[in-house]
Amino acid sequence: MDDSIFISQANYAKNMVKKFGIEIFKAKRTPFATHVKVTKDEDGKVVDVSLYRSMIGSLLYLTTSRPDIAHSIGVCARYQTNPKESHLNLVKGILKYVQGTYNHGLLYTFDTNTSLVGYCDANWAANTEDRKSTSGGCFFLGNNLVSWFGKKQNYVSLSTAETEYIAVGSSCTQLIWMKQMLEEYGVNPGVYYDNMSAINISKNPVQHSRMNHIDIRHHFIRDLVEEKVVKLEHVSTDKQVANIFTKGLDVNQFEYLRTSLGLCVVNI
Template structure:
């Protein structure tokens, strides 16, 4: 359009919904129920592995324009080795959600603001199998969403603060990479703001003295503290209900989910 770009995979979405026979299923407002806690479910009924992997692969391709399903698809993707009926039911729930939101996509608007801003969050011990946490983050250039991730952490965190601190460290790596990339287009960044809803994680980043609470945190996560000290990144507090990265770390209720989805710039073309 004249001063906006709308990216949508609506045709592809309809095709995958039809491919897996979900076009007449009831629509859902969210891709996952708020009580979603998938586990290995070793006593569950086995399902066709190739069908399950095909569904996951199709949905992963859709996350390119639909960040709102990233978390739910990521959780289901962990069980591709031995998928059970409970896992398949959750994948079908995602398909019911995308079936009702086929025409949604990401809106990009032209603006003078070219500041990089990030939001990071973690769901402490969210994985029922190994108690590892899930990191989630999203990054904006001005008002436009340009990058996001939802990823299980490599190690078990002993506290919420540690999980959030590790998520912030991963987000910083992404911010630095994007800062360097923008430099090649002559777009210079000042201190980049990273929004976190955990005050303890913010304090750890500013205060190197808290030995008893932080000495068990792996040294590789502390490079983030150096970036804060040098003023390259500033870690800012944000209320949990305003934390956009929440959508990448946990299953939310319909009202909060739709609110955050809108703030990420995911909308209907007709809404413009």
């Protein structure tokens, strides 16, 4: 368009919903409920593996323009080896959400600035089976979303501060890579966070003994802060955009964060 670019996979989403027979069901307003706890469900009913993997693959392709389903489909994708009926129902729930929002897409406006900003968060011990935490983050160039991620951490964290510190480390790594591409434009990246413990650790030059167990590779954050390569700022939890990549949310919070990402409907 004259003042913006709208990226949408509306036709693909509509055909996918029809392909898997979901169009006859009532649409949902969120892909995952807040109370959902996903497990291997060893005693659950076995379902068609090919069907399950086909659904997962189709939804993963949709995340190209739909970061709002990235967390939910990422969780379901972990169970492709031996999916059960409970897992299939969760995937169908995501499809029901897509059914009601198939015409949503990412809006990129030309009226913006060159500030590079990241939001990151973590959900401590989110996985009920191995107690590993989930990191999530998203990055904006001006007011346009340019990158996002959601990932289960590699090992179990002993505290919320540790898991949040690991998440901010991953985000800083991504920011530095992006900054190197944009530094000729004088971009000054920042990270917005809702955990003061992680921010205080990064700014305090004295390492507390209780934090010695954090892997040394994450301590490069301190150097980045001291050298003013990045700036860590606090943001309230209700405005933490990265929450959408780490956990299930209630309808109001989910729709608010979805809009904050730049997802919307454009009539062309």
